Amino acid sequence: MSDMINEAVNALNEKLSGGFDGIAKFVIEGEGAIMLDAGGVRAADEEADVTLTASADTFQQILHGEMDPTSAFMSGKLSVDGDMGMAMKLGSALG
Numbered sequence: 483m484s485d486m487i488n489e490a491v492n493a494l495n496e497k498l499s500g501g502f503d504g505i506a507k508f509v510i511e512g513e514g515a516i517m518l519d520a521g522g523v524r525a526a527d528e529e530a531d532v533t534l535t536a537s538a539d540t541f542q543q544i545l546h547g548e549m550d551p552t553s554a555f556m557s558g559k560l561s562v563d564g565d566m567g568m569a570m571k572l573g574s575a576l577g
Contacts, residue, residue: 484513484514486510486538486541486542487510487513487514487516487525488525490508490510490516490541490545491516491523491524491525493545494516494523494545494576497576498518498523498575501518501519501520501521501522502518502519502520502523502572502575503520503571504519504531504532504565504568504571505517505518505519505528505529505530505531505532506518506519506530506531506532506533506534506568506569506572507527507528507530507532507533507534508533508534508535508536508541509527509533509534509536510536510537510541511535511536511537511538512537512538513538513541514527515527517530518572530564531564531565532562532563532564532565532568532569532572533562533563534551534560534561534562534563534569534572535561535563536554536559536560536561537559540554540559540560544560544576545576550573551569551572551573551576552570552573555573
C-alpha cells in the first residue's frame with residue numbers, strides 16, 4: 483500500500499468520523515483504491531455503489547480542500563461511475 487493511500491485513509495477517517503451512509507470507492511490512478519462506508523475508511527478495492535476515479539494530484543487537491551469535487555468532475559479531472567446522488571453526498575461531506 484502506498485504512502486498516499488495511507489495518508490488518504492487517515493485524513494478521510496478524520497473528515498468522515500461517523501462513517502459514510504453508503505458504499506463509495508475512490509480509485510487513485512497509479513496508487514490504489516480506498517473504500518468508504520458505514521464502518522469508516524480503509525484501503526481496499528471492493529464493489530461500491532459509486533466509484534470516483536482521479537489522478538493522484540487531483541485527489542490530493544480534493545482531499546486538502548484546494549479543489550472542489552464538483553469542479554473536478556465538471557472539468558473532467560474526476561470521473562464518477564454509479565450512483566450520482568451518492569457521489570454528490572460524498573462531495574458535500576468532503577467539503
